[in-house]
Amino acid sequence: MILSLLLVPALHVTLIGALGGLVGAFAYLDKRIFFAESVTHGTFPGAVLGVVIAAALGLGHSGMSAALYVGAFLGTIPLVALMRSLASIPGISSQGAAGIVLTAGFATGYFLATWFKPLPLAVSSFLTGSVMTVSPADVAWAGAVLTVALAVVAAGHRQLLAHCFDPAEPGAARGASRNERIILGLILAAVTVAIPAVGTILSIALIAAPAAAIAPHARSSRAFLIACPLLGALVGLAGLAIAVPARLSAGGTIALLCAGAVLASRLPSWVRARGTARPRAAVASTEETRASGLLGINARCRDAHEGPPGLVPEHGGWAAGIHCPFKNPDKRGV
DSSP states (O other): OHHHHHHHHHHHHHHHHHHHHHHHHHHHHTTOHHHHHHHHHHHHHHHHHHHHHHHHTTOOHHHHHHHHHHHHHHHHHHHHHHHHHHHTSTTOOHHHHHHHHHHHHHHHHHHHHHHTOSOSSOHHHHHTOOGGGOOHHHHHHHHHHHHHHHHHHHHHHHHHHHHHHOTTSHHHHHTHHHHHHHHHHHHHHHHHHTHHHHHHHHHHHHHHHHHHHHTTTOOSHHHHHHHHHHHHHHHHHHHHHHHHHHTOOHHHHHHHHHHHHHHHHHHHHHHHHHHOOSOHHHHHHHHHHHHHHHHHHHHHHHHTTOOSTTEEEETTEEEESSOOOOSSGGGTTO
16 A cells, blocks of 8 residues: 555655756756756746646646646756846856746746635645655656657767757857757756655756766766766655665755765765875865866866866767777777
């Protein structure tokens, strides 16, 4: 009986964990994490309006779930447009624009939730989620978005990686606008389907943490793209397994485990830095190279004019799946 009750929540956290990890890999490499954080708060007003409209039309729980997803996704579009417009104003950085939108989105959502009170769904379910109350429809939405994301990444991962690492590269520059829209769309979709389980606030943990934890240790783009969704799914399941018997918030537990995964990934480098007897300058140089992981390899690839990590030149573009070759052939596979 208990296992049957946990089946749907377990499937949902597995799917959104894998989706968050996959999308987060590109958000991390493209330096879109703060953008994703802003979007998580921007889904709040759209989700509230979607539920209000569904309730006014007399739709049931499944209808309100669908309206929540559609409203949350559509509600982020004008906020993203606002963010880009603000960033184009002299004196306002992209980080500043994202901060403005983050605050405005969350405030608008809370205002609407108060204005239309009482809502068919509790406000807390929008903010922190409730994984134990997710429905099979929520699982279907998450599975559908994950399937689409996997198809998009499988078909265009070379171009997306080239865009993240070297937007000026001719092959990436030609499709820069398209690749940017794809990455932004994946972020919006991942944040939207995570709302029922972890809410609008905690969903950023499943997007940012797996990539941040894996990046220092990844030695190729292929390994990075595989490990991130696997870690996201594992953290989601582990958080649910801990939260249910302990009667804790599943969303909060998952977010804490995400933070723990990032800290644990940095622990080996901290131990090496403190335990070695080498001069401080040498330690700093070595640790900077090691801690950078995937991004460190990218820097060396750029110095060698060879391309992003895990990619090699092929017919004017980049081919995935091979470690970056440096100018010295003996260093292949480093």
